[in-house]
Structures are given as C-alpha cells and as structure tokens.
Amino acid sequence: MFADALQRWPWPEDCTLPDVSPFTFTLDGGGRHLIQTVLQNRTNSIFAEFGTFMGGAARTWLSNNIGLRYVCVDPWGDDITDYVKSLSNVDWAARAYKTSYLEEIAELLSRYGPLRLVQNNLASFKDRCVLIRGRIPAAYSEMRSAGLVPDIIYIDALKRHEDFVEAHKIFPNAIITGDDWNWGIQADGAYPIRPYVEEIARERNGQIYADRATFVISEPRHELQFDDKWRYMSQSSA
Known part of the structure; x- marks a missing residue:
C-alpha cells in the first residue's frame, strides 16, 4: 500500500x-x-x-x-510565504523565534517556494x-x-x-x-x-x-x- x-x-x-x-x-x-x-x-x-x-x-x-x-x-501555496513574513509582528511567534530567523525563512520561501523547501527538509526520509x-x-x-x-x-x-x-x-x-x-x-x-x-x-x-x-x-x-x-x-x- x-x-x-x-x-x-x-x-x-x-x-x-x-x-x-x-x-x-x-x-x-x-x-x-x-x-x-x-x-x-x-x-x-x-x-x-x-x-x-x-x-x-x-x-x-x-x-x-x-x-x-x-x-x-x-x-x-504562496500564502505560506506571506504568512511567515507576517510572523515577526505576532507576539507569540516573536517569543519563539528571533526576527532575523523569521526573515531568513521568509527569504528562502520567496526564493524557492514552499514545496521545494519542504522537499529539501524531508528528502532524507x-x-x-x-x-x-x-x-x-x-x-x-x-x-x-x-x-x-x-x-x-x-x-x-x-x-x-x-x-x-x-x-x-x-x-x-x-x-x-x-x-x-x-x-x-x-x-x-x-x-x-x-x-x-x-x-x-x-x-x-x-x-x-x-x-x-x-x-x-x-x-x-x-x-x-x-x-x-x-x-x-x-x-x-x-
């Protein structure tokens, strides 16, 4: 199966x-x-x-x-990119991650798109x-x-x-x-x-x-x- x-x-x-x-x-x-x-x-x-x-x-x-x-x-979809970009302005997200890290993830999403990053993240599995x-x-x-x-x-x-x-x-x-x-x-x-x-x-x-x-x-x-x-x-x- x-x-x-x-x-x-x-x-x-x-x-x-x-x-x-x-x-x-x-x-x-x-x-x-x-x-x-x-x-x-x-x-x-x-x-x-x-x-x-x-x-x-x-x-x-x-x-x-x-x-x-x-x-x-x-x-x-592309809405993931927009969502991550918005997280630096959200209190709970800012407490969990540094703004610089969120910005880095947003930049990667803009460059490669969500699916390519997920494939890269999970390729070893x-x-x-x-x-x-x-x-x-x-x-x-x-x-x-x-x-x-x-x-x-x-x-x-x-x-x-x-x-x-x-x-x-x-x-x-x-x-x-x-x-x-x-x-x-x-x-x-x-x-x-x-x-x-x-x-x-x-x-x-x-x-x-x-x-x-x-x-x-x-x-x-x-x-x-x-x-x-x-x-x-x-x-x-x-």
Missing part, C-alpha cells in the same frame, strides 16, 4: 537544495507529547498530517520513530514519506481511492467542520488527532474546533485527551494509555 503511494506521488530527482541545509521550523502550540504517546508501539504505522506547513513536525516524528511511514498533505499537494477534504478521497489508508490522522488545517467529519467518515479506523485545540477563543469562551472533535468522539464512543494545542480522540479499540490529567471534560458533560 505505501510502496504504491511512493510510486503514485514520486519524489523529484532534484529534491535537495545544495545551498540550503534542512531545518526544523514548526509552529508548536504545545502538547505534542500526546502524539508521541500515540506513536509508541505503533511501528510501521502510516501517519497522515493534513496541513504540513514547512515539514517541521514531520521531521521530528520521522526522526523519533524509525519505521513510521508518513503522508504530508498541504497546498503549499523520502523512502518512508509521501508528499501530496492538495487540500482537504478532497485529498481524503484521493488517498482512499489510491488505497492509501492512514492508521493515524493529524489535522492542522482551516478549522472547518467538513475537514474533521469527512476524515472520520472516510477513514473510520484511523486514530484522529490534531492541532488548534486552544486556538481562536470566542466571545462566549468557546473554541472553534472543539465541537467538531466532540462530535466525532461521541460517534466513536471515544474520550478526548488534550494539552494546549494538541488533542487525541482515544477509542477503546485502540488501547491508548494517557495520564488522566489530560482527559478533557466538555462543559455539557461536566
């Missing part, structure tokens, strides 16, 4: 940039230890990240989990990593029709209901995880993606575990083991 995917979405021969060293640039909102817990004892699982950005999380999880097979999905340029939820159906069925899904995209529900429907056996759990608090104290994640958890008889930006839907059949302090209780069930 994964070998077929490598053939369907092949890497270009010139996937490295001689004058650019691979780098790990990630906008980590915290809590990714939960994902590492999911990955424990799941040798050779297929992990699909929807919203790969610059490949920073992919580099980390591929490095830390020998045997993990990885699917990166992202449109890798190309025997167990597939890059799919596309958008969800359409990419879900494309993957399924190609027989590429992930064991674990990580959603870090546009915070739309369909992005979550379609992943649940098209990949009913996958462990569903993601980012942005604490993103975008609204005037009423609600967070945009939480109702979508709660809906899926109810349908799967699952329990949500969350820490800062990261969430995991833990189902009995998957036998995941989390510290109970990360157990999420919704306001409606509290």
Whole structure:
C-alpha cells in the first residue's frame, strides 16, 4: 500500500537544495507529547498530517520513530510565504523565534517556494514519506481511492467542520488527532474546533485527551494509555 503511494506521488530527482541545509521550523502550540504517546508501539504505522506547513513536525516524528511511514498533505501555496513574513509582528511567534530567523525563512520561501523547501527538509526520509499537494477534504478521497489508508490522522488545517467529519467518515479506523485545540477563543469562551472533535468522539464512543494545542480522540479499540490529567471534560458533560 505505501510502496504504491511512493510510486503514485514520486519524489523529484532534484529534491535537495545544495545551498540550503534542512531545518526544523514548526509552529508548536504545545502538547505534542500526546502524539508521541500515540506513536509508541505503533511501528510501521502510516501517519497522515493534513496541513504540513514547512515539514517541521514531520521531521521530528520521522526522526523519533524509525519505521513510521508518513503522508504530508498541504497546498503549499504562496500564502505560506506571506504568512511567515507576517510572523515577526505576532507576539507569540516573536517569543519563539528571533526576527532575523523569521526573515531568513521568509527569504528562502520567496526564493524557492514552499514545496521545494519542504522537499529539501524531508528528502532524507523520502523512502518512508509521501508528499501530496492538495487540500482537504478532497485529498481524503484521493488517498482512499489510491488505497492509501492512514492508521493515524493529524489535522492542522482551516478549522472547518467538513475537514474533521469527512476524515472520520472516510477513514473510520484511523486514530484522529490534531492541532488548534486552544486556538481562536470566542466571545462566549468557546473554541472553534472543539465541537467538531466532540462530535466525532461521541460517534466513536471515544474520550478526548488534550494539552494546549494538541488533542487525541482515544477509542477503546485502540488501547491508548494517557495520564488522566489530560482527559478533557466538555462543559455539557461536566
């Protein structure tokens, strides 16, 4: 299955940039230890990240989990360049990275484009990593029709209901995880993606575990083991 995917979405021969060293640039909102817990004892699982950005999380999880097979999905459009350029004016980004570093990444993006940099960043893993340029939820159906069925899904995209529900429907056996759990608090104290994640958890008889930006839907059949302090209780069930 994964070998077929490598053939369907092949890497270009010139996937490295001689004058650019691979780098790990990630906008980590915290809590990714939960994902590492999911990955424990799941040798050779297929992990699909929807919203790969610059490949920073992919580099980390591929490095830390020998045997993990990885699917990166992202449109890798020019908006990434504009977004990185804007980060030097954002407090949380400025605290995480020096302005000079953000400017350097923005310059590389302007020169090479997002996809070429991601290829360069992940080229050392190309025997167990597939890059799919596309958008969800359409990419879900494309993957399924190609027989590429992930064991674990990580959603870090546009915070739309369909992005979550379609992943649940098209990949009913996958462990569903993601980012942005604490993103975008609204005037009423609600967070945009939480109702979508709660809906899926109810349908799967699952329990949500969350820490800062990261969430995991833990189902009995998957036998995941989390510290109970990360157990999420919704306001409606509290």
